[in-house]
Amino acid sequence: MKHHPKISIRGLYKAFGPKVVLDGLDLDVGVAESMVVIGGSGTGKSVLLKCVLGLLEPESGSIKIDGVEVLGMPTSEREKINRKFGMLFQGAALFDSLAVWENVAFGLIRAQGVDRIAAKRIAIENLASVGLRPEVGELSPAELSGGMKKRVALARAVATKPEIIFFDEPTTGLDPIMSDVIDKLIVKCVHELGATALSITHDMGSARKIAHRVAMLHMGKIIWQGPVAGIDRSGNPYVDQFINGRAEGPIQMQVRA
Amino acid sequence: MNPLATLGRVFIGFMQVAGRISLFTFVAVSHCLRPPWYPQLIGRQMLDIGYFSLPVVGLTSLFTGMVLALQSYTGFARFSAEGAVATVVVLSMTRELGPVIAGLMVAGRIGASMAAEIGTMRVTEQIDALSTLATNPFKYLVAPRLIAGLTMLPLLVIVADVIGVFGGYLVGVYKLNFNPAAYLKRTFDFLEFIDVFSGLVKAGAFGFIISLMGCYHGYHSEGGAQGVGRATTNAVVSASILLLVFNYGITEIFFATR
Numbered sequence: 001m002k003h004h005p006k007i008s009i010r011g012l013y014k015a016f017g018p019k020v021v022l023d024g025l026d027l028d029v030g031v032a033e034s035m036v037v038i039g040g041s042g043t044g045k046s047v048l049l050k051c052v053l054g055l056l057e058p059e060s061g062s063i064k065i066d067g068v069e070v071l072g073m074p075t076s077e078r079e080k081i082n083r084k085f086g087m088l089f090q091g092a093a094l095f096d097s098l099a100v101w102e103n104v105a106f107g108l109i110r111a112q113g114v115d116r117i118a119a120k121r122i123a124i125e126n127l128a129s130v131g132l133r134p135e136v137g138e139l140s141p142a143e144l145s146g147g148m149k150k151r152v153a154l155a156r157a158v159a160t161k162p163e164i165i166f167f168d169e170p171t172t173g174l175d176p177i178m179s180d181v182i183d184k185l186i187v188k189c190v191h192e193l194g195a196t197a198l199s200i201t202h203d204m205g206s207a208r209k210i211a212h213r214v215a216m217l218h219m220g221k222i223i224w225q226g227p228v229a230g231i232d233r234s235g236n237p238y239v240d241q242f243i244n245g246r247a248e249g250p251i252q253m254q255v256r257a
Numbered sequence: 258m259n260p261l262a263t264l265g266r267v268f269i270g271f272m273q274v275a276g277r278i279s280l281f282t283f284v285a286v287s288h289c290l291r292p293p294w295y296p297q298l299i300g301r302q303m304l305d306i307g308y309f310s311l312p313v314v315g316l317t318s319l320f321t322g323m324v325l326a327l328q329s330y331t332g333f334a335r336f337s338a339e340g341a342v343a344t345v346v347v348l349s350m351t352r353e354l355g356p357v358i359a360g361l362m363v364a365g366r367i368g369a370s371m372a373a374e375i376g377t378m379r380v381t382e383q384i385d386a387l388s389t390l391a392t393n394p395f396k397y398l399v400a401p402r403l404i405a406g407l408t409m410l411p412l413l414v415i416v417a418d419v420i421g422v423f424g425g426y427l428v429g430v431y432k433l434n435f436n437p438a439a440y441l442k443r444t445f446d447f448l449e450f451i452d453v454f455s456g457l458v459k460a461g462a463f464g465f466i467i468s469l470m471g472c473y474h475g476y477h478s479e480g481g482a483q484g485v486g487r488a489t490t491n492a493v494v495s496a497s498i499l500l501l502v503f504n505y506g507i508t509e510i511f512f513a514t515r
């Protein structure tokens with residue numbers, strides 16, 4: 001049997017009206033690999049994840065999951081494929097009409113048909129694994145701090161034991177210590193599940209901790225990719241400018257949009 | 258500015274919106290008809306639309322019935338037909354004002370809150386999160402609201418009819434000095450099944466329209482808090498307009514089958 005990458009993206013093209021966001025993007029993520037995509041704000045990193053998840057419809061290109069083309073797939077089959085995914089959203093995206101534990105148990109109850117009592121037990125375990133006490137489970141998401149929300153969202157993303165997990169800027173807006181906590185939790189969860197991870201960040205510290213490989217997105221394309229260890233010797237001026245955070249360099253920030 | 262071009266653009270824009278709403282309606286209805294259904298979610302919406310709207314709908318229809326008695330008395334007194342007041346009140350309430358008043362009140366109350374809730378879920382990516390947790394947002398958010406709107410509005414309108422007629426009775430008996438028994442007899446003597454039935458058909462349609470507009474505008478809201486605000490306004494305004502348009506349409510259908 002041929003070995004497929006877990007996720008294989010070819011020539012992905014996505015535009016919003018006249019604005020081209022992804023312009024022929026190619027990217028492979030191997031089985032149980034942790035890939036981190038870096039890139040400036042507004043370069044289309046979230047759009048990339050949403051295209052793979054089927055939340056946005058790209059204009060053209062190919063996305064294969066386990067070697068199966070998912071673009072243009074009928075909705076019912078697409079929903080089955082989606083059960084392989086877990087996603088941590090940039091803003092946590094917790095359901096604020098539900099208690100914290102119900103958020104974590106949501107996928108278990110809806111997708112896997114686990115009954116509420118068992119699901120609650122699993123949810124409490126998941127909360128514990130991200131360092132939250134059982135009492136937190138009874139709170140409403142509105143009562144949580146930013147760091148706690150991210151941790152709950154992380155617990156929710158991994159609760160169904162997905163094969164593929166996406167993390168969209170998991171540490172943005174958190175203090176350095178909480179960032180480190182989240183990074184460690186991500187590494188731990190991904191390792192324990194043996195999952196394939198695709199993360200997005202513009203926090204280089206975080207990228208170095210969670211990545212096996214790093215890819216840089218610029219102007220709708222992956223302009224560089226390689227193992228995380230080689231990132232300081234990439235020889236790519238764009239990557240150098242980005243990881244050192246310099247205003248001067250080949251990447252021109254559009255100050256005036 | 259070329260006026261013809263402007264006209265064309267407006268027309269195309271209108272057709273686009275009409276197409277999007279039709280598609281949304283089609284998908285939403287197809288989810289209403291196919292399992293799984295979520296009984297607790299439907300129940301919660303029914304409670305919200307039906308039970309918690311009772312005070313608003315009750316008060317507005319009470320005063321509507323009361324003013325109807327006074328105004329029709331003024332009119333009919335001019336050709337000595339005061340006796341028709343009770344009949345006019347009950348026919349106006351059941352055929353027309355019960356559904357319209359309840360519909361407009363619920364549009365303000367429920368249409369707005371649906372659009373705000375779903376709109377907030379959209380801009381905070383909660384709707385995207387639903388899909389990634391193997392839950393179809395149409396099934397989870399839209400279908401329960403449509404089902405609840407469609408079923409609860411007729412029940413609310415029955416209450417509105419009764420309270421409105423009662424308001425007319427209060428004014429008729431205590432202010433206009435009708436004999437209570439005669440007023441009640443006049444109320445029911447000329448009331449036909451079709452009067453109440455046509456009102457309930459309207460109510461069902463209105464409930465559906467209100468939920469549909471609330472969900473549609475919420476679902477398609479974008480651009481943060483401001484976008485949600487816009488969605489809320491659009492939901493209420495479009496539901497109110499459509500409601501009055503359909504009100505005329507349904508009335509005409511029943512008029513033709515008299």
Ligand SMILES: Nc1ncnc2c1ncn2[C@@H]1O[C@H](COP(=O)(O)OP(=O)(O)O)[C@@H](O)[C@H]1O
Nearest residue numbers: 016021039040041042043044045046047048479
């Ligand atoms: N639903 C949308 N409609 C229109 N434009 C969008 C939409 N989503 C994203 N964009 C645009 O696509 C670009 C990339 O967005 P995004 O992927 O969120 O950036 P980031 O890399 O910071 O995650 C932005 O310029 C944004 O304005």
Ligand SMILES: [Mg+2]
Nearest residue numbers: 045046090168
């Ligand atoms: Mg983003």
